[in-house]
Amino acid sequence: MKIRNIRAQKITKTVARLCQEANYFLPNDVHRALKQAHKTEESPLGRQTLDRILANAQLATEEKMAMCQDCGIAVVYLEIGQDTHITGGNLYEAINEGVRQGYEQGYLRKSMVRQPYSARVNTQDNTPAVIHTDIIPGDKLKITVMPKGGGSENMSRLFMLTPGQGRSGIIEVVLRTVNEAGSNPCPPVIVGVGIGGTAEMAMALAKKATLRPLGSVNSNPENVRLEKELTKRVNALGIGPEGLGGQTTALAVHIELFPTHIASLPIAVSLQCHAARQKEAIL
Amino acid sequence: MMKTLYIKSPVEEAITKKLRTGDQVFISGVVYVGRDAAHKKIIDALDHGKSLPFELKGQTIYYMGPAPAKPGQPIGAAGPTTGGRMDAYSPRLLAEGLKVMIGKGTRSPAVKDAIKKYRGVYMAATGGAGALISKSVKKSEIAAYPELGTEAILRLEVEDFSAIVINDIYGGDLYQEEQAKYRNAIR
Structure with a gap:
């Protein structure tokens, strides 16, 4: 070797x-998801906000500015x-x-x-x-x-649930986190949910989950169902783009799992703002 | 009924009577920029009877910390930061004559009460739209506390700076009102 x-x-x-x-450059998948949200958003203020977010992304690209x-x-x-x-x-x-x-x-x-x-x-x-x-x-x-960004990072949460709280406990704390965050993390957000492992492992998984490309499918069928349900319920909170009301509070909910201790059910939530910046290179 | 208004800053005493939750406002004139560290210093100056970096009466404070300006530009990306972090300081500043606050995100009940009592207003600019917003800034200079770096107090000259009224003197709250309309509206 x-x-x-x-x-x-x-x-x-x-x-x-x-x-x-x-x-400078908003990732293509985020751009597509914002455009799609603009088509379906019923709130006039929500649509106006999405317009400004898209115009901002275009300007940043053209001028190569933050x-x-x-x-x-x-x-x-x-x-x-x-x-x-x-x-x-x-x-x-x-x-x-x-x-x-x-x-x-x-x-x-x-x-x-x-x-x-x-x-x-x-x-x-x-x-x-x-x-x-x-x-x-x-x-x-x-x-x-x-x-x-600090605004979205400040809205991160960790919950050490009991195993008995299970799936419904997870749904409850994810909804609570997004609801309490309200307009602060600059919605529409990408919600990263890390479940299992230890406290710090769950948090790391949650943040990593926000990196997964939008539109990609979770490899675990049970997670696919939970992501779908969470996305629907998060978007029923009414928060909308920049908290000005609407049906687009999250562009997606992404779940990452790790096995955990018999006594534990750690769950962490990480919110990524609509300026969901990432760029990678392979050397 | 939501309206569109073009206003000058510093603002006239009577202007906040006209501003209602949901109004689209375009601001031109002078706007001061300050965030957490600058607010702490202003309050400290008030507590110790020291002179303030600018006369608060009728003024606008924009919660922001800009990205560096490229050569030939007045400022870099210049979008709002979370207003809630300034909640502890705002009632005092409103009592001293501050009129307009611009940020993003919800304010505490104490700030909303102070807005009513002292006839101020809280507006939101579009969070995360820093590049776009920078285009309404025509001039930027450090007004005080240069040692704070990106958190220093800036004096901006702005033209048609876009903001939406969130909290007015009548107790309106745009976040609450608009979010309630779409709560449980599962598509």
């Missing part, structure tokens, strides 16, 4: 580009092939250097503050990134940059 070398500088360059492209002033925490997902070898530098430093360059060169807002509970001094370069690493088979490195 052959080890494939990947240079740290190449990783830095790639991350810098991904930070900018993610902030679609939202909150250019987010840089959440970076790595899938590292076990047959790769990073040369010429430290992997995490290479990624943070990419974030530093990408946010500076791309006229992106730097939103990270040090010492969260006191001084809150801006780090001035949007580092450090929040990095999630998976080791997978193969000799490729997949990098996904997800700029995550």
